[in-house]
Amino acid sequence: MDASATFTPAKPDAAADEAADRAAARLAAHRRARRRATALVILSQVALLAAFLAFWEYMTVFDKQTAFMFGSPSAIAGFLMTMAKDGSLWRDTYVTGVETLLGFAVGNVIGTLIGLSLWYSRFVSRVIEPFVIALGSIPIIALAPIIIIWFGTGLTSKIAMSTLSVVIVALVTSYKGAVGVDEDQINLMRTLGASKFQIFRKLVVPASLADIFAGLKLTVGFALIGAIVGEFMSSSEGLGHAIFKAGSLYIIPKVFAALVATIALALVLTFIVGKVEKLLMPWRRLS
């Protein structure tokens, strides 16, 4: 310790400054620790993936039979490169992306609108409940032949498949959110003189947002599955088409290459939904 500090008593505001500095330092240290933890998680994920790919590559390098049956990371990368160069990768991803997005949007808008408006009438929701459950239990793939008869072999049938995969889930999650609103909260709105529509708009809809977004995250995958199943049935382009064609020609690495593009598409769409959620519900970050 230096001499001047020992002999001159510190002024009170200097002490306060010092305390504030210490608090800031603690906060910074805390933040650093959290960043380190996140970095460690990501590093482990990368290591895990690398180990898996290395094992896969190793198993297929010396054995033609295994390489044919399972493909290999290097062959998959090779196919990705050629597909990127000839443009089919971008074209197929774009087509499937559009089908998925449109199905996702239409299915969620319809499902959420119905789900939320069912809050209005306990009677109507009781009447239609068994029908919703029945529709929800139909495997969408079983509908594919009919959908193609109704909507043709073009884009519309894929969007329809994607929409159908989404709509019931969106309906159920948003309805669950709407009826889950605290009864006391509704009573409070009533004592403030709110009409049923005001209760709906100012309380029920925003209170259901969390459930609606949970549904959105879930249905990104469903919308993609719907689009790809639609493409399996009949199509001339799209990732599902690429997977189906490569599979029937026994070009396994190409199947995997198209799958990689499919996964990337799902990740990007999920990421966007998460960003929109944060944007629309800023208060949730604070809790």
Next chain:
Amino acid sequence: MNAVDTPAIAAGAVGMAPAGTPPLVVEHVAKSYDADGRIVPVIGDLSLTLNEGEIVAIVGPSGCGKTTLLNTLCGLIGADSGRIRWHGREISGQPSGVGYMLQKDLLLPWRTALRNVMLGLEIRGVSLSDAEERSHVVLDKLGLHGFAEHYPTTLSGGMRQRVALARTLVNEPDVLLLDEPFAALDFQTKLLIESDTARLVRESRRSVLLITHDIEEAVSIADRVIVLTKRPTRVKAVYDIALGTERTDMIAARESAGFVDYVRRIWADLDVTRQ
């Protein structure tokens, strides 16, 4: 803008009742619940009057039907029999000019403190700038200046309950129905918020019906304490509280001469040990 939103006109509507008509008169109200086909009488036969500018506290054993009574009074559930008159008139549905507050603050998490306070004004169609200004005034009065833009999750329990109180008071209700609003707060916060409530309510001569488990709270804040019996509940005893102090300072009230005596007598009435 709707004419009812102007306080002067709203007060005029109230004035249509003959002068001296109590804001709330309850006569022989009874209420039962149907629990799995079994009829459970909750409110036996209850009468009470709330006069203008009066604070009445209701205490009673747990589960005796206090919340049920409050919900019946503000029209959220219907009574089986009896009459409830607001300003001399029987009303179906929600009475206007009544503020309602519970132990849960029921703040909307997606609204800032200010926007939570504005809720009632918004519902009644008050213009945004007007509603904002009035809400700021009430928040300031409750010591929340500078917290208007905070979301509820970033406020302490005491502050949240103050925001809830502001949300109730900004509508300028003639009558406040409060259901254990301070029960979840720590002792110091409770004393402060009780004092603020008493001050704001008494300076504008609003009437309050306060349900509480806290006998000391009841005696220190109220002009009258009504003790209820177990289910099916009825009035067991009524105490007019005369403490001889300024009735907006909860600490002075608790230190006054008669305080302990009232608390002891009400305690005995509630018969806690033999429930």
